[in-house]
Amino acid sequence: MTDMIRELALLDATSGDEKAVRDHIISKIKPYCDIKTDALGNMIAFKKGKKTPAKKIMLDAHMDEVGFIITHITKDGFLRFKPVGGINTSALMFKTVLINGKTAGVISGKPIHLTKDEECKKLPDADKLYIDIGAKSGEEAERILTVGDRGVMVSDFTVSGKNIISKALDDRIGCAILIKLIEEYGEYDFTAVFSVQEEVGLRGAKTATYAVNPDAAIILESTTAADIADVPEDKTVCRLGGGAAVSFMDRATVYDREYYAAAMNSGIPVQPKSAATGGNNAGSVHLSGEGVRTIAISVPCRYIHSSSSVANTDDIRAAYDLAKYMIGYIANDK
Amino acid sequence: MNIKKTLKALSDAPGIGCIRSASEIAKKELSRYAEVSTTDNLGIIGRIPGKSDRTLMIEAHIDEIGFIVTAVDDKGFLTVSTCGGIDLRALPSRQVDIHGKRTVRGVFCSTPPHLSEGDITFDKISDMKIDSCLGESAKDVISVGDYVTFCTKSRELAGDLICGKSFDDRAGICVLLELASRFSKKTPPLNLAFCLSDMEEIGLRGAKTATYGISPDEAIAIDVSFGDGPEIDPNDCGKIGKGAMIGVSPIIDREISDKLIRIAAESEIPYQTEVMSSRTGTDADTISLNKNGVRTGLVSIPLRNMHTDCEIISVSDITRVCDLLENYIEGGGLND
Incomplete structure (x- = not known):
C-alpha cells in the first residue's frame, strides 16, 4: 500500500x-x-x-x-500566481515548485535580511510572492509556459518508521x-x-x-x-x-x-x-x-x-x- | 572542474557544526589541486606556492545556516535554536534533516487551519516545534545538541540558474576550488592560500x-549577496546573471576594489559594484582586523532567496567571479 x-x-x-x-x-x-x-x-x-x-x-x-495557478507573467520573467485550494501563506513561502509537471521554479520573496523590524513577524500578503523559473524576460518565460498553467509544491516521499511524509x-x-x-x-x-x-x-x-x-x-x-x-x-x-x-x-x-x-x-x-x-x-x-x-x-x-x-x-x-x-x-x- | 556539478554536490551535503559532509567533499576536491591542511578545527586551508613571498588569501565559508536541538519532548517534538539568520515565517511545514544517531526527516509544525484564526505572529524560534515523526521513540535517536539542516536537493531552472539549499556560501567555495584547479597547472605570481572557513553564519x-594562522599579506573574501526580484528595492540588490558584485565599503581596501573593477572592465568580464557604508556582514569584516590588519577585498555572487532552502544562483556569475579572480591573481594582486 x-x-x-x-x-x-x-x-x-x-x-x-x-x-x-x-x-x-x-x-x-x-x-x-x-x-x-x-x-x-x-x-x-x-x-x-x-x-x-x-x-x-x-x-x-x-x-x-492543492497547488497554484499562474495568473500573470512580468516583463522580467517572474510569475504571479494564486493558490488553488486552501493553502496557508507559510506553506507557500520559499518553496520549490513544479509547473506542468516539468518546469521547476521557486516561490520567492524578499529575503529576511531586507525585511524591516515588524514586517518579519507577520506573514506577507500572498500577493507579494512570485515564482522564479529562471527566465530572464517575459518572452523567455512565455516560451516555457503560459498564464493558466498549474503547479504544485514538490516534496520527497519519506517513510519514517510507521509514518510517511509527502x-x-x-x-x-x-x-x-x-x-x-x-x-x-x-x-x-x-x-x-x-x-x-x-x-x-x-x-x-x-x-x-x-x-x-x-x-x-x-x-x-x-x-x-x-x-x-x-x-x-x-x-x-x-x-x-x-x-x-x-x-x-x-x-x-x-x-x-x-x-x-x-x-x-x-x-x-x-x-x-x-x-x-x-x-x-x-x-x-x-x-x-x-x-x-x-x-x-x-x-x-x-x-x-x-x-x-x-x-x-x-x-x-x-x-x-x-x-x-x-x-x-x-x-x-x- | 565542472562548476555546476561540484556546486550541486556541495550544496546538497549538510555542513554545520560537527556535521562535515560538505567539508569532506570540498577537502577531497581541493586536495587534487593544492596542499591541504586542516587548521584549528575551524576550517580547511589549501596552499599553492607562488613566485614571491607575498601571500594572498582567498576565503569563503563552508558552513550553512541551520538549527540546534535544545529539547526533545515525550511525543517526539523538538525545540530548536537557530544557527544563523532564518525567516521564521517560512518554517511551518518545511522539511528538515535531523542529524541524530541517524539522520531522520522532520517537519516544522504548522498551525492547523481550525486554530489559525486571526494573524499569527512569528516572534521567536522557541515557539516553533519540529515534528521528528518518530513519536515516543524520538529520544532514542535525537539528543539535545544535535544539528538540524534544510534538506532540499538542488534543481536546475531555466537558462543557467539553479536552486538549492546552501549556495551561501558553497558557491564561494566553488570559486576557491575552481581557482585552485586553474592554478594547479601554473605557478602564480604570489603564494595562494585558499581558506574554507567555518562558523561564518554564527x-x-x-x-x-x-x-x-595564515597571516596573509592581502585577502579577498568570496560570498553571496542579494539578487533582484519584483518585491526587492533595486537599491538593495545586484542583478542575477550580470556578473560579479565587487564590494566597495569603508572596511574594504579601496585599492583592491579599484583594481578588481579595472581588471573586470579591461578584460570585459561582466561585473557590478556593491557599495556598502560600513561592515559588510561577511568574513571580510573579520579578516581585515587580523593581527596588525590585512588589506581585504570582497567579491560577491548575486543570489536570490538568501537563507532559504531554495536559494537561486547563476552558474555563469560564478564562472565570471573565477575569471575576475584569476586575472587579479595573474596580475600579482596588489603588488603589481
Whole structure:
C-alpha cells in the first residue's frame, strides 16, 4: 500500500488538471472493472462482486491536490500566481515548485535580511510572492509556459518508521485505498468514483454522484490531525496512530448517525473526528438527488494542505479495513 | 572542474557544526589541486606556492545556516535554536534533516487551519516545534545538541540558474576550488592560500582564527549577496546573471576594489559594484582586523532567496567571479 501511495503522491494533479493521476489509476484498475470518465474528468468504475446488494453503494476519493495557478507573467520573467485550494501563506513561502509537471521554479520573496523590524513577524500578503523559473524576460518565460498553467509544491516521499511524509497525501491515500479495494474486495458490487475538483468546492463529486445515483456512499479522505506540540487535547481533532477517523459532522455535512455508530462499533481501530471543522466530498454527495446516506472515513494527517503532510500506515490500514467492513454493513442493512 | 556539478554536490551535503559532509567533499576536491591542511578545527586551508613571498588569501565559508536541538519532548517534538539568520515565517511545514544517531526527516509544525484564526505572529524560534515523526521513540535517536539542516536537493531552472539549499556560501567555495584547479597547472605570481572557513553564519568566527594562522599579506573574501526580484528595492540588490558584485565599503581596501573593477572592465568580464557604508556582514569584516590588519577585498555572487532552502544562483556569475579572480591573481594582486 505504501508503494502505491508513493506512486500516486508524487504525481502532480492540481484541481482541474487531474490527468496524470487519472491515467495512473486507469492503468491499475483496468483489469478489474468497467471505467467511464465524465465531462469534468471524474472517473467512475463499476466493480462487480459475488453479490449485488439491495442498496447501490458508491465509494469516493478525490484525485486533485492543492497547488497554484499562474495568473500573470512580468516583463522580467517572474510569475504571479494564486493558490488553488486552501493553502496557508507559510506553506507557500520559499518553496520549490513544479509547473506542468516539468518546469521547476521557486516561490520567492524578499529575503529576511531586507525585511524591516515588524514586517518579519507577520506573514506577507500572498500577493507579494512570485515564482522564479529562471527566465530572464517575459518572452523567455512565455516560451516555457503560459498564464493558466498549474503547479504544485514538490516534496520527497519519506517513510519514517510507521509514518510517511509527502505532499498530496490528501487525498492520494484515499485513492490508494480505493484502488486496493477494487483489486482485492469481491464480496458485493460497488461503484468507485475517483473525483476531480474537491479542493475548489467539492465540485467533481456533484456530477459524479448524479451519474451514479447511489443509495449510500463512503467517502475516503484524509483529515486534519492536530495532535502536535502546544495544541490542547480538546483541539487535536484526531491523532496519528489512533485509527481511522470517522466524522459525525463537519462544515459541509451532518453524517448518517447509524453508519457512524456502526463504524465506531466495528471493532476496527477507529476514532471520532472530534471537531465539526473542515469538509469533504460528503457535502456534495449526501445532497445528491433525493439524498444519499453518507459516511466519511478519514486517515489522520498532520500539516495537511502543505508539501509535508504526515500520516501513519496503521491508520491507513484501519481505514481500508473499515471501508471494507462498511460495504458489508450497508449491503446487509435493512 | 565542472562548476555546476561540484556546486550541486556541495550544496546538497549538510555542513554545520560537527556535521562535515560538505567539508569532506570540498577537502577531497581541493586536495587534487593544492596542499591541504586542516587548521584549528575551524576550517580547511589549501596552499599553492607562488613566485614571491607575498601571500594572498582567498576565503569563503563552508558552513550553512541551520538549527540546534535544545529539547526533545515525550511525543517526539523538538525545540530548536537557530544557527544563523532564518525567516521564521517560512518554517511551518518545511522539511528538515535531523542529524541524530541517524539522520531522520522532520517537519516544522504548522498551525492547523481550525486554530489559525486571526494573524499569527512569528516572534521567536522557541515557539516553533519540529515534528521528528518518530513519536515516543524520538529520544532514542535525537539528543539535545544535535544539528538540524534544510534538506532540499538542488534543481536546475531555466537558462543557467539553479536552486538549492546552501549556495551561501558553497558557491564561494566553488570559486576557491575552481581557482585552485586553474592554478594547479601554473605557478602564480604570489603564494595562494585558499581558506574554507567555518562558523561564518554564527558570527564570522572561523575566518578569525584561520586568518591568524595564515597571516596573509592581502585577502579577498568570496560570498553571496542579494539578487533582484519584483518585491526587492533595486537599491538593495545586484542583478542575477550580470556578473560579479565587487564590494566597495569603508572596511574594504579601496585599492583592491579599484583594481578588481579595472581588471573586470579591461578584460570585459561582466561585473557590478556593491557599495556598502560600513561592515559588510561577511568574513571580510573579520579578516581585515587580523593581527596588525590585512588589506581585504570582497567579491560577491548575486543570489536570490538568501537563507532559504531554495536559494537561486547563476552558474555563469560564478564562472565570471573565477575569471575576475584569476586575472587579479595573474596580475600579482596588489603588488603589481
